[in-house]
Amino acid sequence: MATKLPKTDVVIVGVGWAGGIIASELTKDGLKVVGLEKGKSRKTEDYFMVHDELRYGVRYDLMQDLSKETVTFRSNEKMRALPMRQYGSFLIGDGLGGAGVHWNGQTYRFLPYDFEIRSKTIERYGKNKIPSDMTIQDWGITYDKLEPYYDKFEKMAGISGDENPLGGKRSSPYPTPPMTKSPAMVKFVNAATKMKLHPYMMPSANLSETYTNPDGISRAGCQYCGYCERFGCEYGAKADPVVTVIPVAKKTGNFEIRTHSQVRRILRSGNKVTGVMYTDVTTGKEYEQPADIVVLTGYVFNNVRLLLMSGIGKPYNPSTGAGVIGKNYAYQVIKGASVGFFENEQFNNFAGAGSLGVNLDDYNGDNFDHSDLKFIHGGSISLSQTGQRPILNNPVPGGTPTWGPDFKKNSLKYANRALSVGGQGSSMSFRHHFLDLDPTYKDAFGDPLMRLTFDFEEQDRELAKFLAGKCGEILKEMGANHVDSLKELGPYDIVTYQSTHNTGGAIMGTSPDISAVNSYSQMWDAENLFVVGASSFPQNAGYNPTGTVGALAYRAAEGILKYRTKGGLVE
């Protein structure tokens, strides 16, 4: 029997980027917020020994313990789903700050096209351009409407960058100047400019200089130490929830964080939710936390799994297309890359930062003509210098054996002579890509695991090949003596790391029959329940998702405050 605790104004489930932003905005406005976080607490000082590729990069020290909870995966409905027993394709964050701790800090805004993809595609190419089983949707919000929230997120995090010449309109410039260009990046910019493309510095949450944000939080500039993705920042230079929004919320005295608290059910009564049930994982005791408003701010899988386990919203049925919870799971097509080998030049590949790089969007969104192409959308192309750590980065020219004397010789020779230009392809949603509860496998509490049904499609194969070709052309222009490009995209596998950009499952839209939440992330089926995060994306763009997650969180916070005063569905 769960112990019933005193009621609070708001309970948030998961204290990462979305949870931290919402907590800071609501507590500043005077609401009492309880944050339930299933992992442990964290602070900058914990990263004393963070420059350890084996511990963090290879053995995943900051990630969720899969022995307690994982996902199951199958390529299609005919296959038996089996657990992801070891990490591979994507990494699930854990603890205070969540995935916001181990991200790279690449903070893009999606293109205006992304938010209206269905209408814009039909408008320009006709209905037949969209395959019948492709279930892409407009978001129910435009770029222009979301712009102020992007701006707010960028100012809070101190994003360093310069304007994307092919991006949407900005109400103000980036709060800090771009990062320092490395010689490899200069090469990329020169080559791309010569090719009449539009390179710009990657928008970065690794601060280019000391910065104080509108909440009064000051942070130091990035040291280019080369340990960002999969690592926490020992300098606090990389914006993460623990060094930005969480302290702001705490300072109000209105925010209580309970770590080691795994939320297992959302409780409901009629058309409203009444709170959550959680287990203190250190004692095994169950608690009921009543609240006026419940906000799900966990990673994609946690948000969707909690809705399904709690029976909130209509589960998606892939055979009829009815129902919305679990619908439109999407990912990223990140395999369209090329590697260039330079015989006579060496680069400081060991140095870098998670979002030190240059990018271009000439082949992203609808910035180029798709009439004769067998895919829609596209991807951003970039050269990034994140710090090539030696265990996981051993580029060798094609044909080199994978072990033995020649491997050793070439891997040493090219460690600082190889540059990679990569494409981050968008992932469109399809009728048969979805999330539901696994009928067989359970987590440590006996609750069903999330089941993923996903594979790459013809569209993805065409896109990856196309992007790899463009990346190769840039590398040749950069003077690479030899370029290796992806020739063919294989089936999606859960074994090789690709990208922690899982999206969808509780998507945003204009009406309850096609979406789970409105543009304020408010559930159609329970007005005092908000579901915030990349779970809202109806399909994924050709960018890293965090900037958009941040913008949606700021908008959700505004929606919650509106709901608090007026009630009903926020318009």
Next chain:
Amino acid sequence: MDNNGEHKNPDKGNHDVQEPSRRKFLVNTGFALGGVVVGGALGGLLGRKSKEPAAPAPAPEAGKPAGPANYNRALMFLTPDQFAIVDAATERIFPKDDNGPGAKELGVAFFIDHQLAGDWGFNAREYMSPPYFKGEKVQGYQGHLKRREMYDIALQEMENYSQSQYQKGFVQLTGEQQDEILKAFEDNAVELGTISPSGFFRVLRSNTLEGVYSDPLYGGNANMDGWRMRNYPGNQMSYTSIIDKDFQTIAPSSLQDHMAAH
């Protein structure tokens, strides 16, 4: 001789590693007296040594009389026989050459031994709950064996396969013959009942690179020579002064140096 003061000298350190002397170790520690044959485990070690001068020494630095010996170089999981196979196999994967030391000198087999003894060897942070079904390739590892069990089985199978092909144990083979065995595992040309030969080979190869390039605190990358060979500076506080500069060679530092810097 007191080598206290020389311990941090990279070149000297390297030299220490290159001076394995089992005989000296045994003599110094009083185990071998005038060629007396001893039975049991120790006898086995002595016997192999006398027949096979190229056999690896599990404790190359242990013969040093005084000073800060590398106490990390002892076995936590592998048997001496298993250790010898791992030491020989990883050297084929990452061999000594003109660029510098191979897996053996870098201590890769010690690294692997230590990893197998800990969480990673027990798959402690991975989902190991039943039921187990054979999966598709895209679904990843679906076996119920822990890595330490997989190593136990695979090393025995490597030994059996060596015996069946060449009537010799793996460590007694020539380098080319060892390559043949490893290739047979890599290509699944060996039939094993319980584990995937190629799966094991992939793990062994990854572990080799981990042992070559992880921080020396884990027992491999001796003297940071793995990093030094590819101009990787290890653990530096900052690259702000060189990020916009052309290629720089920077002497590596380890987490231990970082500890002192904090």
